[in-house]
Amino acid sequence: MYNYAIRFEQDSTPGLAVFCRDLPELNSYGDDREHAISEAVDAIEVTLSIYVDQRRPIPESSEPLPGEQVIYLPAVTVAKILLWNTMMERGMRKADLRRLLGVHQSQGDRLVDFMHTSKMEQIEAALAALGKRLAVTVQAA
Template identity: 80%
Template sequence: MYDYAIRFEQDRAPGVAVFCRDLPEFNSFGDDPEHAINQAIDALETTLSLYVDQRRAIPPASAPLPGEQVIHLPMVTVAKIALWNTMMERDMRKADLCRLLGVHQAQGDRLVDFLHSSKMEQLENALAALGKRLAVSVEAA
């Protein structure tokens, strides 16, 4: 659902530019495709932060097109996306989440901060308070 497809474009200078159809605000760069993929995960999380700052729902990923490569986000990031989108569906603010969970503002802010590491248990608890359950599956690589 949030495995975003990226495409590479060779730049005139040495390096590779990276773009994502589903997240037009996203752009990244790497020395080569492997480096570009490593940079893309950080850039995707930074882009997701823009959606939170602008109080916009984060779009689901589209199926990859030929020539695109899929980026699998960390589980914690996917859980934060689910939490944020649930909040947006309910027109909730971060302060509303803090009141619901009985936590301080800084704790609540970190739950939807893609640049901050959170514990999965905290995200599970927040989702449960909103009537959601986090499900994990294991797939072959």
Template identity: 45%
Template sequence: MEYPVKIVPEGDAFIVTCRDLPEVNSVGYSKEEAMTEALDGIETALMIYYMDGKKKIPLPSEPEFEEYKVHLPAQVAVKAALYNEMIKQKVTRAELGRRLNWKQAQVNRLWSLDHSTKLESIEAAFNAIGKDLEFVVA
């Protein structure tokens, strides 16, 4: 999953925005630092959606002229897909925990983008909402 971002020089800084995720507003003092900050900003924006728990995370659009692509780590992308599917099916975290027979702390760790979750746990969560987890190597 790759989100397009715009990096615009402003003085001695580079401002990062993402039209798919208007919550992203990052700054770097080189283009390389701006790209690193863009990833952090995207992950922070995704957490805003997670905390709200009501709106689907917008999927990335195709990059436009002079936009850069920010590649999300696989675990972040798959957790975002799980979140969107749960919103679509109106499955709450509490309901997911009941379906998996997990304690709330386990579900919270699954929900955290910065927690390294075992693939088996992510797959179990998808199965609990009636979905299979498949991978495509691109």
């Protein structure tokens, strides 16, 4: 659902440029393939922040194409995506979420801030206030 596929392109300088079909705003770089993959999670989270800043829903991932590398996001990041997209479906702003939860601005804003680690319980509570329940599954690696 939110496991984004990235592709690598050899740059004219040493290193690899990273791109994502589903998140065209994503732009990242790594010294080599391993470094590029480790940088991709941060790049995806920065890109998700752009969607929040622009009040746009975050797109689901599409099936990877041959040669692409799938990036599996942390569970807390996926939960934040689900919270944000639920808010977008309902036309809610961050201020609406804060009022609904009865929390201060910084507490509410962090729930949809991909650069801040939130407690999963807080995100679950926010989803519950919106009539949603988070379900977690385990898959083979």
